[in-house]
Amino acid sequence: MAKLAVRGLKMLGAVALAGAAVAAQADTLLLGTYPDKMFTVDEATGTVKQRIQLESGLPVSMRFSNDRKLIYVTTITTNGVVVLDAATRKIVNQFSLNTPTVRYRFNGGVPDPTGRYFYTQLIRFDKKPDRYEVSKPLYAVIDLTEKKIVRTAEIDDEDNTMRALRPTFMLSPDGKTLYLFREKVLLVDTATLKVVQRFDIAKPETTGMENVTYSGGVGALQNPNEFVSLFNASDPYVHNKVFGLAKFDLTRRTFSFTPMGPIPTDMTGLEITPDGKDGYAVITQGTLGNKRCEIWHIAMASAKLVDKAEFHCRSRFTFGMSGSGKKLYIYGASYDIEVYDAKSLKHEKTWDLGADATMAGMLILKS
């Protein structure tokens, strides 16, 4: 089962300012590892530089703040939130939500622009003398200063994304609207935690498509106001399924879609180079023992497939890209990272981390 990759944003300006001397400096990878650590890895050598211990256990998700100064990690062992300083890699805040009689289950979320609140969805388990009481799925607001949940609201049955894999969480730049991307796009008012709009993009006027499913993660994000990803769609007449490139404007609440081709069994990506010109995704054809995997190279300007190469894929893996955009990574369900050249799409080397990577994905920390 492929897991969604999480990759850091690339700033075009940073590339221009870098210069030859700085460009020679490699970026640093940040990964979650078993049983309870974050690793930083030198992209030039593949060596582990730091092993950051987390009090609340196993990391299962992470993401940058919009200004890229902080990193928010969620853990599953005792359901915690950890905040790291992106520059120093030091933990600036960490706590667990679980108590001896109350447990939570959540995975991922998004911080608000002030950095005080963290929006997510969760399930609460209350231990009673003779039973556990399990809540309905809830929208929740975690106060990172008070280190507790301060607000919750039940998720409508029709919007219950807990049944699916974790959704992608986004927040509008003004912090007033929470976006959840999955089979449909939900817009939640952060003041009331009520759904104010459902993008039933089953039949968008501009495309004539229905049954749209976003497949990317926040790694495909190009700026805080835009969500860019591959997604699947089918027309309303003969239900022919296609995939395409989608761009969602978080302020204007609109999206565009460029169909690209018939959908494969599964897709992972999209990873976009710092100059925004090239995108990479992994597609899977077949299932289980018949599974075949290919890396696809997509020209972003024309949304055309320009190259592809089959590779020997794992049963499940995560797809990532280096900070320079010149290397592609296959990792997860193992202790190593397989490095591919983005130009030739050929395997170059394998790095041994000495610890299994978790499903938290990967962030790029710029030097």
Next chain:
Amino acid sequence: MKHLKPINKKAQTIEASIAPIEDVVALQQSTPLPHVPMGCSLSFSPGWEVDAGGGTAGLCQPVERDIYDCYVTCFWPVQVPDHVNYSPDWASNCAAATKDWRNLDLVFP
């Protein structure tokens, strides 16, 4: 799994969730899943783990690579402890399951 009968609400829910298996499947629809209860439940055949199709062809190779996802998320039926509820320290001495699986803790019910 037809020899098993559900006797509590959870088991009945699982059975209800897998009951509607269609005989006729359109070309673009996904293949129906077999009768494999999802979650960390009993499934001793064909091995300690089965894939989503009820076999072993889709498992990680070697299978130790998959220990932790089963341990943490219970995605497939598997005979490993449960990280979230009962055995959070099972893998505390084992960072790389493929290399260090002998360091996994023993768990007694």
